[in-house]
Amino acid sequence: MSTITGQPPDLHEAAGWRRTKNRIATAAMWVAFVLVVIPLVFVLITVVARGIGIISWQFLTASIPPQVVPADIGGIGPAIVGTIEIVGLATVMAVPLGILGAIYLNEYGGRGVLARLIGFMADVMTGVPSIVMGLFVFSIWVIHFGFSGLAGAIALGCLMLPVVIRSTDEMLKLVPNPLREGSYALGATKSRVTMTVVLPAAIGGIVSGALLAIARAAGETAPLLFTILTVTTVNRNVFSGPNTSIPSQIFANATSPFTGAQDRAWGAALTLIVIAFVLMIAARIITARFTRYSR
Amino acid sequence: MEQPEQETVTSLQPPAPVAEPQAPPVPQPQVLTGTTVFDAEKVSCYYGSFRAVTDVSLSIYEHEITAFIGPSGCGKTTVLRTLNRMNDLVNGARVEGDVRYRGASLYGRDVSPIAVRRRIGMVFQKPNPFPKSIYDNVAYGPRINGEHNKKKLDEIVEHSLRQAALWDEVKNRLKSSGLGLSGGQAQRLCIARTIAVEPDVILMDEPCSALDPIATSAIEDLMRAIKSRYTIVIVTHNMQQATRVSDRTAFFSVLRNEESDTRTGVLVEYGRTEQIFHDPSDSRTEAYVTGQVG
Numbered sequence: 408m409s410t411i412t413g414q415p416p417d418l419h420e421a422a423g424w425r426r427t428k429n430r431i432a433t434a435a436m437w438v439a440f441v442l443v444v445i446p447l448v449f450v451l452i453t454v455v456a457r458g459i460g461i462i463s464w465q466f467l468t469a470s471i472p473p474q475v476v477p478a479d480i481g482g483i484g485p486a487i488v489g490t491i492e493i494v495g496l497a498t499v500m501a502v503p504l505g506i507l508g509a510i511y512l513n514e515y516g517g518r519g520v521l522a523r524l525i526g527f528m529a530d531v532m533t534g535v536p537s538i539v540m541g542l543f544v545f546s547i548w549v550i551h552f553g554f555s556g557l558a559g560a561i562a563l564g565c566l567m568l569p570v571v572i573r574s575t576d577e578m579l580k581l582v583p584n585p586l587r588e589g590s591y592a593l594g595a596t597k598s599r600v601t602m603t604v605v606l607p608a609a610i611g612g613i614v615s616g617a618l619l620a621i622a623r624a625a626g627e628t629a630p631l632l633f634t635i636l637t638v639t640t641v642n643r644n645v646f647s648g649p650n651t652s653i654p655s656q657i658f659a660n661a662t663s664p665f666t667g668a669q670d671r672a673w674g675a676a677l678t679l680i681v682i683a684f685v686l687m688i689a690a691r692i693i694t695a696r697f698t699r700y701s702r
Numbered sequence: 703m704e705q706p707e708q709e710t711v712t713s714l715q716p717p718a719p720v721a722e723p724q725a726p727p728v729p730q731p732q733v734l735t736g737t738t739v740f741d742a743e744k745v746s747c748y749y750g751s752f753r754a755v756t757d758v759s760l761s762i763y764e765h766e767i768t769a770f771i772g773p774s775g776c777g778k779t780t781v782l783r784t785l786n787r788m789n790d791l792v793n794g795a796r797v798e799g800d801v802r803y804r805g806a807s808l809y810g811r812d813v814s815p816i817a818v819r820r821r822i823g824m825v826f827q828k829p830n831p832f833p834k835s836i837y838d839n840v841a842y843g844p845r846i847n848g849e850h851n852k853k854k855l856d857e858i859v860e861h862s863l864r865q866a867a868l869w870d871e872v873k874n875r876l877k878s879s880g881l882g883l884s885g886g887q888a889q890r891l892c893i894a895r896t897i898a899v900e901p902d903v904i905l906m907d908e909p910c911s912a913l914d915p916i917a918t919s920a921i922e923d924l925m926r927a928i929k930s931r932y933t934i935v936i937v938t939h940n941m942q943q944a945t946r947v948s949d950r951t952a953f954f955s956v957l958r959n960e961e962s963d964t965r966t967g968v969l970v971e972y973g974r975t976e977q978i979f980h981d982p983s984d985s986r987t988e989a990y991v992t993g994q995v996g
Contacts (some may be wrong), residue, residue, distance in 0.1 A: 548897070583830070588824075588830070592786065593842060593895065594899065596844065
């Protein structure tokens with residue numbers, strides 16, 4: 408039999424300054440959260456409310472009518488096709504290059520001069536304003552070869568490249584070194600280690616990083632202003648002739664005095680948000696799928 | 703990480719007989735006989751300008767278990783990792799002196815670390831199964847060596863898991879993740895993965911330090927069971943483990959230089975395990991194995 412003598416110790420949290428600080432910090436966090444959510448909610452509500460009535464199959468597929476025409480005639484078909492073409496081409500150019508670049512930085516370059524230079528350049532490139540990227544492509548490409556979806560894709564690709572490099576780089580850094588050593592200890596070459604251990608372990612994060620870069624690129628307007636112009640009918644050839652995209656169309660229509668054009672801008676804005684949303688969801692699903700074996 | 707990209711095995715020819723007589727390694731009071739697998743001579747290892755290990759000379763014998771013991775920072779893991787050129791992967795790591803593996807110089811010109819590691823496998827301190835299925839973990843090594851025949855791979859996987867005493871526990875879930883295993887199972891999976899490439903030597907870097915006593919005992923049984931086929935070198939902090947499993951023991955210690963305020967690892971004594979633990983010839987060894995220091 409054990410006995411307890413005296414009063415039991417007071418195990419309650421002491422009131423006082425520490426507790427007050429905790430409350431203040433918690434309240435501040437909530438305020439910050441609400442401040443962040445307010446604009447997001449307003450944007451979503453406004454875009455959905457004004458855009459939902461516009462969207463129909465015809466709106467998504469029909470050619471773009473003159474701006475005076477009311478919203479129930481015509482649509483933004485060429486802009487959707489243009490966005491898919493241009494962003495698709497930009498993805499094909501930027502994502503493989505970016506992933507390879509990150510692999511070089513992480514697995515091959517080490518702390519060498521070239522690797523540090525590439526890492527630094529990627530960081531600088533991230534900071535280049537998108538409109539400057541558009542001007543750059545205009546001066547080196549459009550002046551010589553004319554407006555085309557390709558020119559827009561080059562501009563978007565230049566914007567995506569550093570983002571893909573950085574996100575992939577972060578994912579490769581998370582792959583634990585003992586995994587690499589385990590593979591080396593079995594007599595694997597560096598390329599084997601990279602292909603069979605490092606990339607599979609990081610692939611979920613790499614893919615979702617790439618999808619987020621694609622979603623960003625799909626919403627860019629400035630780099631497309633002087634690289635693709637706008638057109639009113641579908642241009643199936645991404646390599647030549649002016650093209651158009653959803654953000655360009657929103658820009659052109661929203662600044663128009665005609666209500667029909669403005670309504671089409673709202674519809675296009677909602678379409679763009681849905682596309683970005685779908686890409687985000689896909690990124691989440693892919694990340695979850697590929698990490699099946701890692702926990 | 704500097705790592706030559708070589709898939710082909712160009713060097714590391716079949717063992718050439720070593721003709722020249724070798725200077726006797728550090729204190730070796732007794733005559734050691736048998737076929738040697740490794741002959742290290744005056745090996746010093748550097749990380750940048752830091753000399754982690756100085757002038758280690760020792761021979762490791764075929765089909766025996768050799769234990770490296772000593773306090774932290776004495777360089778036993780560093781020496782182990784020089785035996786299959788694992789330290790090549792560390793930035794700024796450098797080796798001086800000569801390490802011969804069955805007569806071939808491990809650090810000679812044009813020696814491919816890939817070829818070295820295919821013969822000399824390694825099991826690490828922390829179990830590091832790949833984020834793949836149990837089957838793919840074991841089949842990984844054979845696959846990178848070009849074995850893609852499904853039937854052959856099945857055989858290798860079963861055989862390796864049996865040797866690693868893991869088969870009965872995992873035979874019904876070969877397709878599930880290797881990361882779902884317990885610590886002891888994961889470490890045996892790593893041993894099975896190493897066995898699957900049929901190495902000549904298995905280096906073990908504190909393989910039981912993350913395991914409980916029961917899992918440790920399973921690994922030790924496994925080591926004794928497979929030593930007739932492999933040569934095993936094990937680094938351990940557990941002196942009882944060294945006495946339980948090893949045939950020979952090398953005791954490393956830290957040498958401090960008060961003047962330059964540097965320290966470096968040295969091999970103090972090397973011999974049969976029972977001699978090292980019961981009749982050590984160096985006072986530092988005696989102090990360590992009897993628990994007076996460290």
